[in-house]
Amino acid sequence: MSTETAHTTAAAPPAVEVPGPAVRVPSLDELERLTAVPDQRVVFRGVDWRFYEQLVDSIPESSNIHVDYDGKDLEVMGKGRTHGKGIGLLGQLVEAIAQELGIPYSSLVDTTWKRPEISRGLEADRCYYFLPEKIAADEAALNRGSDSIADYPNPDLAIEVDISPPQVDRAGIYAALRVAEVWRFDGRQVTIDRLTPEGVYIVADASLFLPIRAEEIRRWVVDEARGDESTWAMRLRAEVRGKALNQG
DSSP: OOHHHHTOOOOOOOOEEEOSSOSSOOOHHHHHHHTOSTTOOEEEOSOOHHHHHHHHHTSOTTOOEEEEEOSSOEEEEEOOHHHHHHHHHHHHHHHHHHHHHTOOOEEEESOEEEEGGGTEEEEOSEEEEOSHHHHHHHHHHHHTTOOOGGGSOOOSEEEEEOSSOOSSOHHHHHHHHTOSEEEEEOSSOEEEEEEOTTSOEEEESBOSSSSOBHHHHHIIIIISOOSOHHHHHHHHHHHHHHHHHHHO
């Protein structure tokens, strides 16, 4: 069996649109029914910030429901196993490279970036600080015990796993947040998007923050990925160390 065939993912479920503008914010039970099919995106068209804020604040932190709002349309989705596996592998890859090479970073998991000043909100699958001033600001907020997202700077790098195609302007949300780099993974391919000074994303060959190219990321999360993540991680770390020694 070819590598491409072996890693082909199932067809993404079709998106569901809720006619808008929505009259009321759905209850948690209604949201759970709407998002019962993993990675099926449900879109509320033409809603305002108040609708988004009430909806996202009603969802417990332990919930599997993912919410994004681009200023006019809102999307909810329940994350499936394939989605979670992709997040885990990409997160381990970022952290293994940074740790083996001594690159300072700070990680954030399932963080909801609710920013009223730009009327946008988004839950990143995983994100990171790499700039020293952002790592310091993150540490200071944590030391104060702050649970307010307003006290935390926007991330430098975000990971997005899109088993089904987004139905809202996720790139526009990240651009409004000024996130310098976004890694996108659809289950088969990896794209590195880099923010330009003009506020738009362009496809880049390699990361700004880590010495790795898009095709190398894909190789590790698709071609090299097997059931045993411990062995996978050891092989990844050995390769990173070997490359660093050869370059030294």
